[in-house]
Amino acid sequence: MTETPALPALWPAPLADGTVHATVTVPGSKSVTNRALVLAALAAEPGWVRRPLRSRDSQLMADALRAMGVGIEETVSSSSAGDGAGGEAWRVIPAALHGPTTVDVGNAGTVMRFLPPVATLADGDIRFDGDPRSYERPLGQVISALRTLGARIDDDGRGALPMTVLGGGALEGGTVEIDASNSSQFVSALLLSAPRFNQGVEVRHVGGNLPSMPHIRMTVEMLRAAGAQVDTPEAGGEKDVWRVTPGALLGRDMVVEPDLSNAQPFLAAALITGGTVTVPDWPRRTTQPGDALRRIFTEMGGSCELTDAGLVFTGTGKIHGIDVDLSEVGELTPGIAAVAALADSESVLRGVAHLRLHETDRLAALTKEINGLGGDVTETADGLRIRPRRMHGGVFHTYDDHRMATAGAVIGLAVEGVQIENVATTAKTLPDFPKMWTDMLAGDADGSGVPGASAGAGA
Structure with missing residues:
Protein backbone atom coordinates (compact mmCIF):
# COMPACT_ATOMS: atom_id res chain seq x y z
CA MET A 1 0.00 0.00 0.00
CA GLY A 28 -13.73 -0.19 -5.37
CA SER A 29 -16.02 -2.22 -3.15
CA LYS A 30 -14.37 -4.15 -0.33
CA SER A 31 -17.16 -6.73 -0.38
CA VAL A 32 -16.76 -7.36 -4.11
CA THR A 33 -12.94 -7.26 -4.03
CA ASN A 34 -12.59 -9.84 -1.26
CA ARG A 35 -15.19 -12.19 -2.74
CA ALA A 36 -13.53 -11.89 -6.15
CA LEU A 37 -10.13 -12.75 -4.65
CA VAL A 38 -11.49 -15.90 -2.97
CA LEU A 39 -13.28 -17.09 -6.10
CA ALA A 40 -10.25 -16.41 -8.28
CA ALA A 41 -7.97 -18.25 -5.84
CA LEU A 42 -10.23 -21.34 -5.98
CA ALA A 43 -10.61 -21.32 -9.76
CA ALA A 44 -9.16 -23.88 -12.15
CA GLU A 45 -7.31 -21.25 -14.18
CA PRO A 46 -5.84 -17.76 -13.71
CA GLY A 47 -8.12 -14.74 -13.65
CA TRP A 48 -8.13 -10.99 -13.20
CA VAL A 49 -9.59 -8.74 -10.51
CA ARG A 50 -9.72 -5.25 -11.99
CA ARG A 51 -10.13 -1.95 -10.13
CA PRO A 52 -9.74 -3.72 -6.76
CA LEU A 53 -9.99 -1.82 -3.52
CA ARG A 54 -6.52 -1.33 -2.08
CA SER A 55 -7.16 -1.03 1.66
CA ARG A 56 -6.21 -2.77 4.86
CA ASP A 57 -9.01 -5.36 4.57
CA SER A 58 -8.30 -6.24 0.94
CA GLN A 59 -4.55 -6.34 1.53
CA LEU A 60 -5.10 -8.73 4.44
CA MET A 61 -7.15 -10.96 2.14
CA ALA A 62 -4.53 -10.92 -0.62
CA ASP A 63 -1.67 -11.55 1.81
CA ALA A 64 -3.57 -14.45 3.44
CA LEU A 65 -4.19 -16.14 0.09
CA ARG A 66 -0.54 -15.65 -0.85
CA ALA A 67 0.48 -17.28 2.45
CA MET A 68 -1.56 -20.34 1.43
CA GLY A 69 0.19 -20.55 -1.95
CA VAL A 70 -1.93 -18.45 -4.31
CA GLY A 71 -0.12 -16.18 -6.74
CA ILE A 72 -1.40 -12.58 -6.83
CA GLU A 73 0.43 -10.21 -9.15
CA GLU A 74 -0.44 -6.53 -8.78
CA THR A 75 -0.21 -4.75 -12.12
CA VAL A 76 -1.50 -1.82 -14.10
CA SER A 77 -3.06 -2.98 -17.32
CA SER A 78 -5.67 -2.32 -19.96
CA SER A 79 -8.86 -4.37 -20.09
CA SER A 80 -8.88 -7.28 -22.52
CA ALA A 81 -12.66 -7.02 -22.50
CA GLY A 82 -12.60 -3.60 -24.09
CA ASP A 83 -14.90 -2.20 -21.41
CA GLY A 84 -12.63 0.58 -20.26
CA ALA A 85 -11.79 -1.22 -17.03
CA GLY A 86 -8.09 -0.53 -17.29
CA GLY A 87 -5.92 0.72 -14.47
CA GLU A 88 -4.87 -1.31 -11.46
CA ALA A 89 -5.50 -5.02 -11.79
CA TRP A 90 -4.55 -8.08 -9.77
CA ARG A 91 -3.80 -11.26 -11.70
CA VAL A 92 -4.70 -14.24 -9.54
CA ILE A 93 -2.91 -17.51 -10.26
CA PRO A 94 -4.45 -20.48 -8.40
CA ALA A 95 -2.15 -23.11 -6.93
CA ALA A 96 -2.30 -26.07 -4.59
CA LEU A 97 -3.12 -24.61 -1.18
CA HIS A 98 -0.69 -25.54 1.56
CA GLY A 99 0.48 -24.91 5.10
CA PRO A 100 1.79 -24.59 7.66
CA THR A 101 1.31 -20.85 7.76
CA THR A 102 -0.34 -18.16 9.84
CA VAL A 103 -3.02 -15.83 8.49
CA ASP A 104 -3.44 -12.35 9.99
CA VAL A 105 -7.13 -11.42 9.71
CA GLY A 106 -6.71 -8.00 11.34
CA ASN A 107 -10.27 -7.03 12.23
CA ALA A 108 -11.70 -7.94 8.82
CA GLY A 109 -14.89 -9.97 9.03
CA THR A 110 -14.56 -11.17 5.44
CA VAL A 111 -11.06 -12.51 6.06
CA MET A 112 -11.78 -14.20 9.39
CA ARG A 113 -14.95 -15.85 8.02
CA PHE A 114 -14.33 -16.48 4.32
CA LEU A 115 -10.88 -18.05 4.65
CA PRO A 116 -11.33 -20.88 7.21
CA PRO A 117 -13.44 -22.82 4.63
CA VAL A 118 -10.68 -22.18 2.07
CA ALA A 119 -8.11 -23.45 4.58
CA THR A 120 -9.90 -26.81 4.87
CA LEU A 121 -8.80 -27.41 1.24
CA ALA A 122 -5.13 -26.82 2.07
CA ASP A 123 -2.55 -29.51 2.64
CA GLY A 124 -1.26 -28.50 6.06
CA ASP A 125 -2.25 -26.45 9.08
CA ILE A 126 -3.44 -22.86 8.71
CA ARG A 127 -3.46 -20.76 11.90
CA PHE A 128 -5.76 -17.73 12.06
CA ASP A 129 -4.99 -14.79 14.34
CA GLY A 130 -5.79 -11.08 14.33
CA ASP A 131 -6.42 -7.86 16.23
CA PRO A 132 -7.70 -8.15 19.83
CA ARG A 133 -11.22 -7.17 18.73
CA SER A 134 -11.27 -10.09 16.27
CA TYR A 135 -11.22 -12.48 19.25
CA GLU A 136 -14.59 -11.04 20.34
CA ARG A 137 -16.36 -11.20 16.98
CA PRO A 138 -18.73 -14.11 16.28
CA LEU A 139 -17.14 -17.06 14.49
CA GLY A 140 -18.48 -20.11 16.33
CA GLN A 141 -21.23 -20.82 13.79
CA VAL A 142 -18.68 -21.04 10.97
CA ILE A 143 -16.42 -23.30 13.03
CA SER A 144 -19.22 -25.69 14.01
CA ALA A 145 -20.58 -25.75 10.46
CA LEU A 146 -17.19 -26.64 9.03
CA ARG A 147 -16.84 -29.45 11.58
CA THR A 148 -20.24 -30.79 10.51
CA LEU A 149 -18.97 -30.78 6.91
CA GLY A 150 -15.86 -32.77 7.88
CA ALA A 151 -13.24 -30.21 8.92
CA ARG A 152 -10.80 -30.53 11.80
CA ILE A 153 -10.33 -27.26 13.71
CA ASP A 154 -8.40 -26.57 16.92
CA ASP A 155 -9.88 -23.57 18.73
CA ASP A 156 -9.42 -24.72 22.35
CA GLY A 157 -13.21 -24.71 22.69
CA ARG A 158 -13.50 -20.93 22.28
CA GLY A 159 -15.56 -20.87 19.11
CA ALA A 160 -13.49 -17.85 18.21
CA LEU A 161 -10.04 -16.70 17.16
CA PRO A 162 -7.23 -17.58 17.44
CA MET A 163 -7.65 -21.03 15.93
CA THR A 164 -5.99 -23.50 13.57
CA VAL A 165 -7.61 -25.30 10.65
CA LEU A 166 -5.99 -28.71 10.23
CA GLY A 167 -6.16 -28.83 6.46
CA GLY A 168 -6.44 -32.22 4.83
CA GLY A 169 -6.41 -31.11 1.19
CA ALA A 170 -10.18 -31.58 0.74
CA LEU A 171 -13.50 -31.27 2.52
CA GLU A 172 -16.42 -33.67 2.20
CA GLY A 173 -19.20 -31.06 2.37
CA GLY A 174 -22.90 -31.90 2.49
CA THR A 175 -25.84 -30.41 4.37
CA VAL A 176 -25.44 -28.09 7.34
CA GLU A 177 -27.69 -25.93 9.49
CA ILE A 178 -26.39 -22.59 10.71
CA ASP A 179 -27.69 -19.65 12.71
CA ALA A 180 -26.52 -16.63 10.72
CA SER A 181 -28.65 -14.07 12.55
CA ASN A 182 -25.46 -12.38 13.81
CA SER A 183 -23.87 -12.05 10.37
CA SER A 184 -24.76 -12.91 6.80
CA GLN A 185 -21.03 -13.54 6.30
CA PHE A 186 -21.51 -16.95 7.93
CA VAL A 187 -23.59 -18.06 4.93
CA SER A 188 -21.33 -16.42 2.34
CA ALA A 189 -18.28 -18.05 3.92
CA LEU A 190 -19.65 -21.55 3.31
CA LEU A 191 -21.01 -20.81 -0.16
CA LEU A 192 -17.83 -19.29 -1.61
CA SER A 193 -15.71 -22.43 -1.13
CA ALA A 194 -18.54 -24.92 -1.66
CA PRO A 195 -17.85 -25.71 -5.35
CA ARG A 196 -14.55 -27.22 -4.20
CA PHE A 197 -16.16 -29.45 -1.52
CA ASN A 198 -16.59 -33.09 -2.58
CA GLN A 199 -20.37 -32.94 -2.17
CA GLY A 200 -20.80 -29.21 -2.52
CA VAL A 201 -22.99 -27.81 0.23
CA GLU A 202 -26.56 -27.22 1.29
CA VAL A 203 -26.75 -24.40 3.84
CA ARG A 204 -29.91 -23.95 5.90
CA HIS A 205 -30.28 -20.86 8.08
CA VAL A 206 -32.23 -21.85 11.20
CA GLY A 207 -31.97 -18.77 13.40
CA GLY A 208 -33.79 -15.47 13.68
CA ASN A 209 -33.93 -12.66 11.15
CA LEU A 210 -31.10 -12.94 8.64
CA PRO A 211 -29.38 -9.54 8.26
CA SER A 212 -27.69 -8.04 5.20
CA MET A 213 -29.38 -10.22 2.58
CA PRO A 214 -27.92 -8.09 -0.26
CA HIS A 215 -24.49 -9.42 0.66
CA ILE A 216 -25.69 -13.01 0.30
CA ARG A 217 -27.24 -12.13 -3.07
CA MET A 218 -23.87 -10.64 -4.03
CA THR A 219 -22.15 -13.91 -3.10
CA VAL A 220 -24.64 -15.98 -5.12
CA GLU A 221 -24.36 -13.77 -8.22
CA MET A 222 -20.55 -13.77 -8.11
CA LEU A 223 -20.48 -17.55 -7.70
CA ARG A 224 -22.72 -17.95 -10.74
CA ALA A 225 -20.54 -15.53 -12.73
CA ALA A 226 -17.58 -17.78 -11.92
CA GLY A 227 -19.41 -20.82 -13.29
CA ALA A 228 -20.85 -22.30 -10.11
CA GLN A 229 -24.32 -23.82 -9.95
CA VAL A 230 -26.20 -22.25 -7.05
CA ASP A 231 -29.81 -23.12 -6.25
CA THR A 232 -31.88 -20.84 -4.01
CA PRO A 233 -35.18 -22.78 -3.86
CA GLU A 234 -37.41 -20.07 -2.36
CA ALA A 235 -39.86 -20.51 -5.26
CA GLY A 236 -40.47 -24.06 -4.05
CA GLY A 237 -41.50 -22.86 -0.62
CA GLU A 238 -38.12 -23.13 1.09
CA LYS A 239 -36.67 -20.00 2.65
CA ASP A 240 -33.08 -19.28 3.68
CA VAL A 241 -31.70 -22.36 1.92
CA TRP A 242 -28.81 -22.37 -0.56
CA ARG A 243 -27.40 -25.32 -2.50
CA VAL A 244 -24.07 -25.25 -4.34
CA THR A 245 -23.14 -28.11 -6.67
CA PRO A 246 -19.51 -29.28 -6.71
CA GLY A 247 -17.57 -28.31 -9.81
CA ALA A 248 -14.70 -26.28 -11.22
CA LEU A 249 -14.71 -22.50 -10.93
CA LEU A 250 -13.64 -20.54 -14.00
CA GLY A 251 -10.92 -17.94 -14.09
CA ARG A 252 -12.81 -14.75 -14.88
CA ASP A 253 -12.05 -11.13 -15.72
CA MET A 254 -13.89 -9.41 -12.86
CA VAL A 255 -14.34 -5.64 -12.65
CA VAL A 256 -14.96 -4.30 -9.14
CA GLU A 257 -17.76 -1.73 -8.75
CA PRO A 258 -17.23 1.44 -6.68
Missing part, protein backbone atom coordinates in the same frame (compact mmCIF):
# COMPACT_ATOMS: atom_id res chain seq x y z
CA THR A 2 1.18 3.54 -0.74
CA GLU A 3 2.64 5.63 2.03
CA THR A 4 0.38 8.40 3.33
CA PRO A 5 1.30 11.32 5.58
CA ALA A 6 0.95 10.71 9.30
CA LEU A 7 -2.40 11.87 10.66
CA PRO A 8 -2.88 13.58 14.02
CA ALA A 9 -4.31 11.58 16.91
CA LEU A 10 -7.19 14.08 16.94
CA TRP A 11 -8.15 15.13 13.40
CA PRO A 12 -10.05 18.45 13.22
CA ALA A 13 -13.15 17.68 11.15
CA PRO A 14 -13.58 20.43 8.55
CA LEU A 15 -16.62 22.67 8.89
CA ALA A 16 -18.43 23.38 5.62
CA ASP A 17 -18.47 27.12 4.89
CA GLY A 18 -21.06 26.74 2.13
CA THR A 19 -22.62 24.28 -0.27
CA VAL A 20 -20.57 21.34 -1.49
CA HIS A 21 -20.23 20.91 -5.25
CA ALA A 22 -17.85 18.12 -6.24
CA THR A 23 -17.33 14.93 -8.16
CA VAL A 24 -16.00 12.19 -5.89
CA THR A 25 -14.48 9.05 -7.39
CA VAL A 26 -15.05 6.32 -4.81
CA PRO A 27 -12.60 3.36 -4.70
CA ASP A 259 -17.99 0.87 -3.00
CA LEU A 260 -21.44 2.43 -2.70
CA SER A 261 -21.46 2.29 1.10
CA ASN A 262 -18.24 4.31 1.11
CA ALA A 263 -19.99 6.92 -1.02
CA GLN A 264 -22.29 7.60 1.94
CA PRO A 265 -20.39 10.41 3.70
CA PHE A 266 -19.94 12.30 0.44
CA LEU A 267 -23.63 12.06 -0.45
CA ALA A 268 -24.40 13.11 3.12
CA ALA A 269 -22.28 16.23 2.56
CA ALA A 270 -24.52 17.25 -0.33
CA LEU A 271 -27.63 16.53 1.75
CA ILE A 272 -26.42 18.56 4.73
CA THR A 273 -25.06 21.57 2.84
CA GLY A 274 -27.66 21.75 0.08
CA GLY A 275 -25.03 21.04 -2.55
CA THR A 276 -24.45 18.47 -5.27
CA VAL A 277 -22.08 15.49 -5.31
CA THR A 278 -21.57 13.27 -8.34
CA VAL A 279 -20.23 9.72 -7.89
CA PRO A 280 -18.96 8.33 -11.23
CA ASP A 281 -19.59 4.74 -12.35
CA TRP A 282 -22.55 4.17 -10.02
CA PRO A 283 -24.02 0.90 -11.36
CA ARG A 284 -27.57 0.84 -12.66
CA ARG A 285 -28.00 -2.67 -11.27
CA THR A 286 -26.11 -3.94 -8.24
CA THR A 287 -26.37 -6.20 -5.19
CA GLN A 288 -24.44 -3.72 -3.02
CA PRO A 289 -26.37 -2.59 0.09
CA GLY A 290 -25.11 0.97 -0.47
CA ASP A 291 -27.49 1.39 -3.40
CA ALA A 292 -30.24 1.88 -0.78
CA LEU A 293 -28.74 5.32 -0.09
CA ARG A 294 -30.56 6.64 -3.15
CA ARG A 295 -33.90 5.90 -1.49
CA ILE A 296 -32.98 6.65 2.13
CA PHE A 297 -31.26 10.00 1.55
CA THR A 298 -34.06 11.06 -0.82
CA GLU A 299 -36.56 10.40 1.97
CA MET A 300 -34.37 12.50 4.26
CA GLY A 301 -34.59 15.52 1.96
CA GLY A 302 -32.39 15.09 -1.11
CA SER A 303 -32.89 14.07 -4.71
CA CYS A 304 -30.82 11.97 -7.07
CA GLU A 305 -30.50 11.03 -10.70
CA LEU A 306 -28.52 8.32 -12.46
CA THR A 307 -26.85 9.91 -15.48
CA ASP A 308 -24.04 9.06 -17.88
CA ALA A 309 -21.75 10.93 -15.48
CA GLY A 310 -22.80 8.71 -12.56
CA LEU A 311 -25.10 9.28 -9.60
CA VAL A 312 -25.85 12.98 -9.15
CA PHE A 313 -27.14 13.65 -5.64
CA THR A 314 -28.49 17.06 -4.61
CA GLY A 315 -29.53 18.33 -1.20
CA THR A 316 -31.75 21.23 -0.20
CA GLY A 317 -29.99 21.93 3.09
CA LYS A 318 -33.09 20.66 4.91
CA ILE A 319 -32.83 17.25 6.55
CA HIS A 320 -35.89 15.30 7.61
CA GLY A 321 -36.02 12.54 10.20
CA ILE A 322 -36.76 9.02 9.08
CA ASP A 323 -38.27 5.83 10.47
CA VAL A 324 -36.48 3.06 8.61
CA ASP A 325 -35.73 -0.67 8.82
CA LEU A 326 -32.00 -1.09 8.09
CA SER A 327 -31.82 -4.85 8.66
CA GLU A 328 -30.63 -5.49 5.10
CA VAL A 329 -28.25 -2.51 5.00
CA GLY A 330 -26.92 -2.30 8.55
CA GLU A 331 -23.51 -1.01 7.51
CA LEU A 332 -25.18 2.27 6.53
CA THR A 333 -26.40 2.89 10.09
CA PRO A 334 -23.52 5.06 11.40
CA GLY A 335 -23.76 7.49 8.49
CA ILE A 336 -27.55 7.65 8.66
CA ALA A 337 -27.38 8.23 12.41
CA ALA A 338 -24.96 11.11 11.86
CA VAL A 339 -27.30 12.75 9.34
CA ALA A 340 -30.31 12.09 11.57
CA ALA A 341 -28.62 13.92 14.44
CA LEU A 342 -28.74 17.05 12.23
CA ALA A 343 -32.34 16.59 11.04
CA ASP A 344 -35.44 18.66 11.80
CA SER A 345 -37.39 15.80 13.38
CA GLU A 346 -36.95 12.51 15.22
CA SER A 347 -35.56 9.40 13.53
CA VAL A 348 -35.91 5.72 14.44
CA LEU A 349 -33.41 3.26 12.98
CA ARG A 350 -34.63 -0.35 13.27
CA GLY A 351 -33.51 -3.91 12.59
CA VAL A 352 -29.82 -3.51 13.43
CA ALA A 353 -29.29 -5.31 16.74
CA HIS A 354 -26.53 -7.30 15.01
CA LEU A 355 -24.40 -4.13 14.83
CA ARG A 356 -23.48 -4.72 18.45
CA LEU A 357 -21.14 -7.45 17.11
CA HIS A 358 -19.41 -5.50 14.32
CA GLU A 359 -15.99 -3.80 14.42
CA THR A 360 -17.24 -2.35 17.68
CA ASP A 361 -20.66 -2.24 19.35
CA ARG A 362 -21.84 0.37 16.87
CA LEU A 363 -25.12 1.10 18.62
CA ALA A 364 -23.46 1.84 21.97
CA ALA A 365 -20.63 3.76 20.27
CA LEU A 366 -22.97 5.98 18.22
CA THR A 367 -25.10 6.69 21.29
CA LYS A 368 -22.13 7.68 23.42
CA GLU A 369 -20.34 9.78 20.82
CA ILE A 370 -23.31 11.70 19.44
CA ASN A 371 -24.58 12.36 22.98
CA GLY A 372 -21.08 13.50 23.90
CA LEU A 373 -21.47 16.30 21.36
CA GLY A 374 -24.81 17.33 22.85
CA GLY A 375 -27.06 15.02 20.84
CA ASP A 376 -29.95 12.92 22.11
CA VAL A 377 -29.66 9.27 21.08
CA THR A 378 -31.25 6.33 22.86
CA GLU A 379 -30.58 2.67 22.19
CA THR A 380 -33.59 0.48 21.52
CA ALA A 381 -33.75 -3.32 21.45
CA ASP A 382 -32.85 -3.38 17.75
CA GLY A 383 -31.59 0.08 16.88
CA LEU A 384 -31.51 3.77 17.75
CA ARG A 385 -33.95 6.61 18.46
CA ILE A 386 -32.43 9.97 17.55
CA ARG A 387 -33.93 13.30 18.63
CA PRO A 388 -32.13 16.25 17.04
CA ARG A 389 -30.51 18.72 19.45
CA ARG A 390 -28.17 21.65 19.01
CA MET A 391 -24.71 20.09 19.23
CA HIS A 392 -21.28 21.40 20.13
CA GLY A 393 -17.69 20.49 19.43
CA GLY A 394 -15.69 17.81 21.16
CA VAL A 395 -13.78 14.58 20.62
CA PHE A 396 -15.59 11.91 18.58
CA HIS A 397 -14.05 8.52 19.39
CA THR A 398 -13.93 5.85 16.66
CA TYR A 399 -13.18 2.58 18.51
CA ASP A 400 -10.98 1.49 15.57
CA ASP A 401 -14.16 1.47 13.43
CA HIS A 402 -13.93 3.08 10.00
CA ARG A 403 -17.63 3.90 9.79
CA MET A 404 -17.56 5.66 13.15
CA ALA A 405 -14.78 7.90 11.81
CA THR A 406 -16.71 8.89 8.69
CA ALA A 407 -19.88 9.44 10.75
CA GLY A 408 -17.97 11.88 12.94
CA ALA A 409 -16.73 13.74 9.86
CA VAL A 410 -20.32 14.09 8.62
CA ILE A 411 -21.39 15.70 11.90
CA GLY A 412 -18.33 17.94 11.76
CA LEU A 413 -19.59 19.50 8.54
CA ALA A 414 -22.31 21.29 10.52
CA VAL A 415 -20.88 21.35 14.07
CA GLU A 416 -17.78 23.43 14.69
CA GLY A 417 -14.93 21.99 16.72
CA VAL A 418 -15.47 18.25 16.21
CA GLN A 419 -12.22 16.30 16.48
CA ILE A 420 -12.05 12.72 15.17
CA GLU A 421 -9.92 10.39 17.26
CA ASN A 422 -7.89 8.01 15.03
CA VAL A 423 -9.30 9.03 11.66
CA ALA A 424 -6.59 6.78 10.19
CA THR A 425 -8.85 3.79 10.89
CA THR A 426 -10.72 4.72 7.69
CA ALA A 427 -7.88 3.00 5.80
CA LYS A 428 -9.70 -0.26 6.58
CA THR A 429 -11.92 0.28 3.54
CA LEU A 430 -11.45 3.88 2.35
CA PRO A 431 -7.79 4.83 1.96
CA ASP A 432 -6.97 8.55 1.93
CA PHE A 433 -10.37 9.53 3.35
CA PRO A 434 -9.10 12.74 5.01
CA LYS A 435 -7.69 14.00 1.70
CA MET A 436 -10.81 12.95 -0.21
CA TRP A 437 -12.91 14.82 2.35
CA THR A 438 -10.97 18.08 2.23
CA ASP A 439 -10.72 17.87 -1.58
CA MET A 440 -14.50 17.47 -1.75
CA LEU A 441 -14.98 20.54 0.41
CA ALA A 442 -12.66 22.46 -1.88
CA GLY A 443 -14.70 21.29 -4.88
CA ASP A 444 -11.67 19.47 -6.28
CA ALA A 445 -12.31 15.84 -5.37
CA ASP A 446 -11.76 14.72 -8.95
CA GLY A 447 -8.90 17.07 -9.60
CA SER A 448 -11.07 19.27 -11.81
CA GLY A 449 -10.56 22.41 -9.81
CA VAL A 450 -14.27 23.27 -9.89
CA PRO A 451 -14.90 25.82 -7.13
CA GLY A 452 -17.18 24.78 -4.30
CA ALA A 453 -17.29 24.80 -0.54
CA SER A 454 -14.17 25.63 1.36
CA ALA A 455 -12.89 23.81 4.36
CA GLY A 456 -13.68 25.76 7.49
CA ALA A 457 -12.50 25.47 11.06
CA GLY A 458 -9.71 23.01 11.45
CA ALA A 459 -9.36 22.19 7.75
